[in-house]
Each structure stands twice: as structure tokens, then as C-alpha cells.
Ligand SMILES: Nc1ccn([C@@H]2O[C@H](COP(=O)(O)OP(=O)(O)OP(=O)(O)O)[C@@H](O)[C@H]2O)c(=O)n1
């Protein structure tokens with residue numbers, strides 16, 4: 484090692500969490516956006532934040548809400564969390580707007596873990612597993628669940644069975660280097676067609692790594708999901 488090497492040691496990679504929370508929850512059809520609905524007495528988003536605040540691997544957490552959001556104070560975001568009022572019309576727009584705001588702090592090689600506000604069952608252990616198994620993949624990675632049921636298609640009118648071998652259900656967090664995610668989302672052709680961050684990276688011809696997640700990390704989408712999410716959160720208290 485030379486004297487000049489000592490002067491500029493490489494800075495360690497930092498891991499930032501970026502949580503899109505600017506949706507309206509149309510499928511939940513509640514009077515409040517679903518990320519603020521109470522689960523076991525606390526807003527859903529507060530549970531979601533706990534996983535990142537409980538992980539020593541996460542340098543800082545950013546939450547993207549809409550400019551007119553009137554609910555975020557009910558979560559009382561603690562230190563370690565910054566609220567960005569730059570939500571967009573689609574999930575992809577919200578993530579891209581948040582990512583651009585992170586430019587002020589993130590280096591190209593820092594990693595960004597994008598996680599739905601509507602997945603309150605995430606744990607620090609799942610965050611550690613994702614970073615441990617996919618952290619070295621240049622194309623990033625995501626939590627996902629192998630499909631366990633027989634899969635049917637009704638496309639074209641006829642019912643057909645699709646081989647489930649090699650089929651996965653995408654979860655979040657989805658983790659990529661700052662530079663790759665910004666490049667992928669900026670190049671993506673249609674924000675409405677991009678339902679997750681990994682698909683934008685796949686469009687660049689890259690293969691993010693799938694890391695097996697857990698059913699407790701379900702996305703709360705329909706009213707019936709609320710009780711399931713609560714059951715997992717109640718288990719944690721035992
Ligand atoms: N314009 C949007 C749309 C969605 N999201 C966020 O993206 C995550 C996953 O999206 P989804 O479950 O589809 O949430 P909603 O869009 O709120 O639900 P729906 O599609 O039923 O309206 C949620 O945390 C949601 O708040 C966002 O930040 N900005």
C-alpha cells in the first residue's frame with residue numbers, strides 16, 4: 484500500500500431505505516389511505532418503519548408521501564426518518580422522485596432498498612438476508628416467494644395452466660445501487676406498466692437476484708389482508 488492509498492480509503496457502501504407511501508389505496512376502499520390504517524393500534528406505516536429503524540445496516544430511511552398528505556404526523560416519524568413530500572401519480576413516479584431527492588446524500592455506489600409502506604410485516608432479519616445474499620450482485624436483488632399453488636391463466640378467453648416451476652411472487656424490499664436504479668427508472672418507458680423496481684432493471688437486460696422472503700411480508704392490498712397482517716404483528720409480541 485502506498486502513502487496516497489492511505490489518504491483516500493474507499494468509503495464503505497451505505498444502505499438507504501426508500502419507502503413509497505403516496506398511494507391512495509383504491510383496492511382497500513377505505514376513507515383513509517391504507518398506509519395510515521391502524522394495525523394493532525398503530526398506523527401501518529409506523530410498523531413498516533420499525534423494520535428499518537431496527538436494522539443496524541440501514542444508514543437512513545426516507546418516506547415519500549404526496550404533497551397534500553395530511554396524515555404523516557399521525558406516524559410521528561422519529562429521528563432516522565426523513566419525509567419527502569414528492570409523491571407522484573404512480574408508484575414508479577413516487578420512487579423516482581424520491582430517488583432524485585436522495586441525490587443530495589447518496590453516492591452512485593450506495594445501495595437503495597425500496598420498500599412498500601403497505602408491507603408492515605418486514606423484519607430486520609429479512610433486510611439482513613436480502614443484503615447478505617444479494618448485496619454483491621451488480622444487478623441488485625429483491626425478496627420474493629416461490630409460487631406454491633397451481634397457476635391458471637384466463638388470457639384469450641380459454642383457461643390454461645401455467646407451469647409454476649420457476650415462478651415467483653415479487654415482494655419488497657428491492658435493492659439496487661443508486662446509479663443503477665436511477666438509470667433503470669429514468670429509462671423505463673411507461674410508469675403505469677412498471678409495477679416494481681426490478682422490472683425496470685430487467686428492461687436493461689439485467690437479472691436482479693431473487694432472495695426467498697416470507698409470507699409475513701405480504702402487501703396489504705384488500706380489506707381481508709388487514710387481519711392477516713395484524714396476526715403476524717401480534718405474533719411478534721409473544
Ligand atoms: N402513486 C403512488 C402509488 C403507490 N405508492 C405506494 O406504493 C406502494 C405499493 O402500492 P399499492 O399497494 O398499489 O398501493 P396503492 O397504490 O395505494 O393501492 P391501490 O393500487 O389499491 O390504489 C404503497 O406503499 C403505496 O403507498 C406511491 O408511493 N405512490
Ligand SMILES: C[C@](O)(CO)[C@H](O)COP(=O)(O)O
Pocket residue numbers: 574599652653654655678679680702
Ligand atoms: C412492488 C410490489 O409490491 C411487488 O409485488 C408490487 O408490484 C406493487 O404493485 P401492485 O400493482 O400494487 O401489486
